[in-house]
Amino acid sequence: MQQQEQQQGGMKVKVQRFGSYLSGMIMPNIGAFIAWGIITALFIPAGWFPNEQLNTLVSPMITYLLPLLIAYTGGKMIYDHRGGVVGATAAIGVIVGSDIPMFLGAMIMGPLGGYLIKQTDKLFKDKVKQGFEMLINNFTAGIVGAALTILAFYAIGPVVLTLNKLLAAGVEVIVHANLLPVASVFVEPAKVLFLNNAINHGILSPIGIEQASQTGKSILFLVEANPGPGLGILLAYMFFGKGSSKSTAPGAAIIHFFGGIHEIYFPYILMKPALILAAIAGGASGLLTFTIFNAGLVAAASPGSIIALMAMTPRGGYFGVLAGVLVAAAVSFIVSAVILKSSKASEEDLAAATEKMQSMKGKKSQAAAALEAEQAKAEEASELSPESVNKIIFACDAGMGSSAMGASILRNKVKKAELDISVTNTAINNLPSDADIVITHKDLTDRAKAKLPNATHISVDNFLNSPKYDELIEKLKK
Amino acid sequence: MQQQEQQQGGMKVKVQRFGSYLSGMIMPNIGAFIAWGIITALFIPAGWFPNEQLNTLVSPMITYLLPLLIAYTGGKMIYDHRGGVVGATAAIGVIVGSDIPMFLGAMIMGPLGGYLIKQTDKLFKDKVKQGFEMLINNFTAGIVGAALTILAFYAIGPVVLTLNKLLAAGVEVIVHANLLPVASVFVEPAKVLFLNNAINHGILSPIGIEQASQTGKSILFLVEANPGPGLGILLAYMFFGKGSSKSTAPGAAIIHFFGGIHEIYFPYILMKPALILAAIAGGASGLLTFTIFNAGLVAAASPGSIIALMAMTPRGGYFGVLAGVLVAAAVSFIVSAVILKSSKASEEDLAAATEKMQSMKGKKSQAAAALEAEQAKAEEASELSPESVNKIIFACDAGMGSSAMGASILRNKVKKAELDISVTNTAINNLPSDADIVITHKDLTDRAKAKLPNATHISVDNFLNSPKYDELIEKLKK
Numbered sequence: 001m002q003q004q005e006q007q008q009g010g011m012k013v014k015v016q017r018f019g020s021y022l023s024g025m026i027m028p029n030i031g032a033f034i035a036w037g038i039i040t041a042l043f044i045p046a047g048w049f050p051n052e053q054l055n056t057l058v059s060p061m062i063t064y065l066l067p068l069l070i071a072y073t074g075g076k077m078i079y080d081h082r083g084g085v086v087g088a089t090a091a092i093g094v095i096v097g098s099d100i101p102m103f104l105g106a107m108i109m110g111p112l113g114g115y116l117i118k119q120t121d122k123l124f125k126d127k128v129k130q131g132f133e134m135l136i137n138n139f140t141a142g143i144v145g146a147a148l149t150i151l152a153f154y155a156i157g158p159v160v161l162t163l164n165k166l167l168a169a170g171v172e173v174i175v176h177a178n179l180l181p182v183a184s185v186f187v188e189p190a191k192v193l194f195l196n197n198a199i200n201h202g203i204l205s206p207i208g209i210e211q212a213s214q215t216g217k218s219i220l221f222l223v224e225a226n227p228g229p230g231l232g233i234l235l236a237y238m239f240f241g242k243g244s245s246k247s248t249a250p251g252a253a254i255i256h257f258f259g260g261i262h263e264i265y266f267p268y269i270l271m272k273p274a275l276i277l278a279a280i281a282g283g284a285s286g287l288l289t290f291t292i293f294n295a296g297l298v299a300a301a302s303p304g305s306i307i308a309l310m311a312m313t314p315r316g317g318y319f320g321v322l323a324g325v326l327v328a329a330a331v332s333f334i335v336s337a338v339i340l341k342s343s344k345a346s347e348e349d350l351a352a353a354t355e356k357m358q359s360m361k362g363k364k365s366q367a368a369a370a371l372e373a374e375q376a377k378a379e380e381a382s383e384l385s386p387e388s389v390n391k392i393i394f395a396c397d398a399g400m401g402s403s404a405m406g407a408s409i410l411r412n413k414v415k416k417a418e419l420d421i422s423v424t425n426t427a428i429n430n431l432p433s434d435a436d437i438v439i440t441h442k443d444l445t446d447r448a449k450a451k452l453p454n455a456t457h458i459s460v461d462n463f464l465n466s467p468k469y470d471e472l473i474e475k476l477k478k
Numbered sequence: 479m480q481q482q483e484q485q486q487g488g489m490k491v492k493v494q495r496f497g498s499y500l501s502g503m504i505m506p507n508i509g510a511f512i513a514w515g516i517i518t519a520l521f522i523p524a525g526w527f528p529n530e531q532l533n534t535l536v537s538p539m540i541t542y543l544l545p546l547l548i549a550y551t552g553g554k555m556i557y558d559h560r561g562g563v564v565g566a567t568a569a570i571g572v573i574v575g576s577d578i579p580m581f582l583g584a585m586i587m588g589p590l591g592g593y594l595i596k597q598t599d600k601l602f603k604d605k606v607k608q609g610f611e612m613l614i615n616n617f618t619a620g621i622v623g624a625a626l627t628i629l630a631f632y633a634i635g636p637v638v639l640t641l642n643k644l645l646a647a648g649v650e651v652i653v654h655a656n657l658l659p660v661a662s663v664f665v666e667p668a669k670v671l672f673l674n675n676a677i678n679h680g681i682l683s684p685i686g687i688e689q690a691s692q693t694g695k696s697i698l699f700l701v702e703a704n705p706g707p708g709l710g711i712l713l714a715y716m717f718f719g720k721g722s723s724k725s726t727a728p729g730a731a732i733i734h735f736f737g738g739i740h741e742i743y744f745p746y747i748l749m750k751p752a753l754i755l756a757a758i759a760g761g762a763s764g765l766l767t768f769t770i771f772n773a774g775l776v777a778a779a780s781p782g783s784i785i786a787l788m789a790m791t792p793r794g795g796y797f798g799v800l801a802g803v804l805v806a807a808a809v810s811f812i813v814s815a816v817i818l819k820s821s822k823a824s825e826e827d828l829a830a831a832t833e834k835m836q837s838m839k840g841k842k843s844q845a846a847a848a849l850e851a852e853q854a855k856a857e858e859a860s861e862l863s864p865e866s867v868n869k870i871i872f873a874c875d876a877g878m879g880s881s882a883m884g885a886s887i888l889r890n891k892v893k894k895a896e897l898d899i900s901v902t903n904t905a906i907n908n909l910p911s912d913a914d915i916v917i918t919h920k921d922l923t924d925r926a927k928a929k930l931p932n933a934t935h936i937s938v939d940n941f942l943n944s945p946k947y948d949e950l951i952e953k954l955k956k
Binding site: 024028029030031032033034035036037038039053054056057060061064065068069072073081082085086088089092093095096117129130131132133134135138139140141142143144145146149150153254255256258259260261264302303305307308311427432433434 | 502506507508509510511512513515516517531532534535538539542543546547550551559560563564566567570571573574595607608609610611612613616617618619620621622623624627628631732733734736737738739742780781783785786789905910911912
């Protein structure tokens with residue numbers, strides 16, 4: 001039983017990790033989505049201040065800006081800026097070949113571009129002759145980027161386009177058959193498993209934004225973001241809860257409803273798992289109300305606060321949106337009240353509930369035990385002695401030319417001396433704070449010191465052949 | 479005199495820093511430029527494999543992809559990803575309003591967007607009620623982004639467009655009057671001052687790429703990138719040099735001509751400052767040859783290696799490009815040979831020359847002395863004791879909601895306890911390696927430990943009110 005529970009926990013963490021990966025491509029760019037939403041809500045013909053000129057901003061933002069930011073972020077998650085550049089370049093291939101906003105395509109090409117350039121660099125690692133690092137680096141990125149753009153244009157784009165249209169058609173059918181409320185049966189429980197970001201931004205937003213670009217709004221932005229269900233539950237605890245859950249409920253309700261941090265009501269459900277029914281009932285009745293009033297938002301409301309919902313409500317759409325939120329809160333409150341009133345068992349307090357939340361998250365895994373052992377070992381070598389030198393960084397102006405050359409020279413010497421030290425190069429502006437030794441050309445050492453005062457700095461006259469390399473190796477061998 | 483020399487040095491460092499800031503927006507994205515160059519060279523009607531469909535990629539890449547990557551990078555240099563998102567969003571305003579590729583506009587809007595959102599966040603710092611951090615963060619980015627887009631569209635775009643057209647017209651006049659060779663008088667000396675990246679990518683590339691998008695190629699990509707002048711000088715050292723400069727010249731010539739690392743020949747000029755005349759003569763004659771043969775490249779050749787030049791040469795353009803490189807090398811070689819043969823003074827060796835390069839770089843400034851003092855003080859506190867705790871980071875899944883709330887709670891307590899410790903929040907995936915203490919919700923601590931095994935991890939049940947905050951403050955007060 002215990003082994004099966006751990007597998008289940010491992011699976012959950014994997015789903016979470018994938019989910020947070022999906023939403024990780026969207027959420028950091030929410031500011032651009034909101035800017036698009038504001039400009040759309042204000043200046044499209046049906047907007048507050050219709051403006052033909054500013055309306056010309058709407059399509060390029062949703063066709064190029066948002067998908068390119070998503071693809072860049074997806075590539076960056078895999079292989080930093082270099083992965084982001086190749087990911088964004090590759091995404092142009094799916095964007096140009098399609099007549100709908102290519103979010104799904106960008107979420108595929110971004111990581112794919114990041115992954116392929118990372119693998120390409122591994123192929124070339126330690127095989128590039130000194131002085132040719134920049135040439136190889138620039139042209140591998142250019143060639144992989146160009147090839148992927150062409151592949152995306154001919155092969156991946158059309159496939160994603162079809163998939164996208166199927167998905168959108170499926171959602172259309174569900175909405176028209178008034179079946180959307182059924183979605184709450186999946187969405188509300190998944191939220192309590194911390195999949196709220198993944199559902200909202202990983203799945204619903206990309207399809208929703210496509211609908212909004214055609215019809216000016218989309219109900220999909222309200223499926224997960226509706227703060228009604230959570231409010232109902234927290235209000236019920238205010239009246240019928242006991243102990244710390246009753247006393248903390250008001251503060252939590254404000255942070256949830258106005259601040260939009262839905263995570264705060266999850267432990268309140270876990271204290272009384274039956275309350276998931278209240279969330280489902282509230283969510284479903286809200287969606288039914290939205291469907292009846294044909295309500296929708298212009299863009300994603302993030303976070304799911306009533307303020308964000310109002311900001312993203314199109315002109316003339318307030319009644320439907322508010323009605324759906326209030327109905328959801330009322331239904332959820334009534335169901336919660338019945339469950340809380342009828343429950344006799346001594347009330348599980350908040351801390352125990354969060355403890356359960358942790359086990360539901362499949363937290364106790366072998367990985368945790370292994371990590372703790374590793375950390376203990378790592379803490380012994382804290383002084384800056386040869387053992388503690390793990391990272392030597394060459395830095396120059398752009399971090400692409402001469403520093404790459406110096407790094408490959410020293411890397412060979414480190415390898416020959418069989419020292420387990422990483423030797424890399426970067427631009428001075430991007431010097432990572434965990435560099436132990438920073439080697440710069442004499443005329444840039446001041447800037448490097450200003451950037452990283454605590455590291456040990458070594459100045460060389462000439463990256464090509466400085467006597468200081470061998471001195472350093474000798475010191476590190478002792 | 480000494481004081482005047484230091485001022486001059488300070489000025490040079492400032493120019494360099496600004497120069498590297500300009501090129502810092504272009505160089506990390508060179509892969510995308512090269513991808514564009516490859517697709518253009520291959521598939522435009524005058525290309526190697528004319529292809530009407532793939533030709534549709536060329537304009538969106540140069541109109542949206544490249545300027546948005548530049549603007550993003552400009553914003554990111556100021557305020558990380560958040561600055562990049564607002565910078566890229568703002569750049570859409572100048573892009574949509576213009577009929578030419580808006581590189582100059584992107585290089586303005588990117589940093590401007592990053593700077594304004596950074597100042598906005600400072601305004602809100604410590605003033606946001608707990609639980610509202612995500613709402614404020616998302617909407618400040620959205621509103622600043624939208625407002626800047628509109629400002630760019632109406633005001634900044636038109637100004638940059640006029641400036642751009644003036645600049646392009648000026649360059650056109652110089653090229654047609656065969657005056658471009660005169661540019662070498664400024665470009666070659668500036669290169670030896672490490673302004674090569676700034677000139678090539680900060681100034682010439684943006685104008686060159688606009689010309690290339692209209693005429694299929696631009697001579698401006700050859701002004702700084704031509705490896706001829708450097709090759710001539712290094713060849714002359716091979717035959718007429720002495721000591722270490724003679725022995726290292728062959729290796730340097732290969733790295734310079736094929737690897738494209740021009741910085742490697744700069745010290746050889748400083749050993750014999752008169753050699754700058756050889757570089758100017760070589761550069762000018764090369765530009766004259768390029769002008770006569772109407773030579774040009776499709777996109778920036780980065781680095782300035784003969785291989786990169788050939789890769790970016792349009793079909794049918796090889797003779798003119800090669801002729802310009804060879805003429806430049808020959809002229810530079812002859813002039814260098816005369817200078818080296820006629821010079822009697824004992825040959826300054828390479829190390830002394832690089833020493834001079836450092837003083838030319840204005841290196842010896844008060845800042846250097848101040849920094850050394852500061853670094854000595856910093857090295858005393860290396861053990862993980864309260865004094866050495868500078869950075870406490872709250873982390874959660876997206877790094878925007880609950881962790882921001884926890885961070886602001888502890889920040890208040892740290893402030894009250896008058897402890898000089900920074901308390902911030904981020905996504906687990908972006909945990910910075912210099913975090914001393916990482917605080918996560920219990921169900922995410924494993925992921926945080928896996929990401930940062932060496933930091934001290936604290937698990938809390940509930941970000942809102944955990945007893946561990948006060949325990950931590952007590953420990954840090956001791």
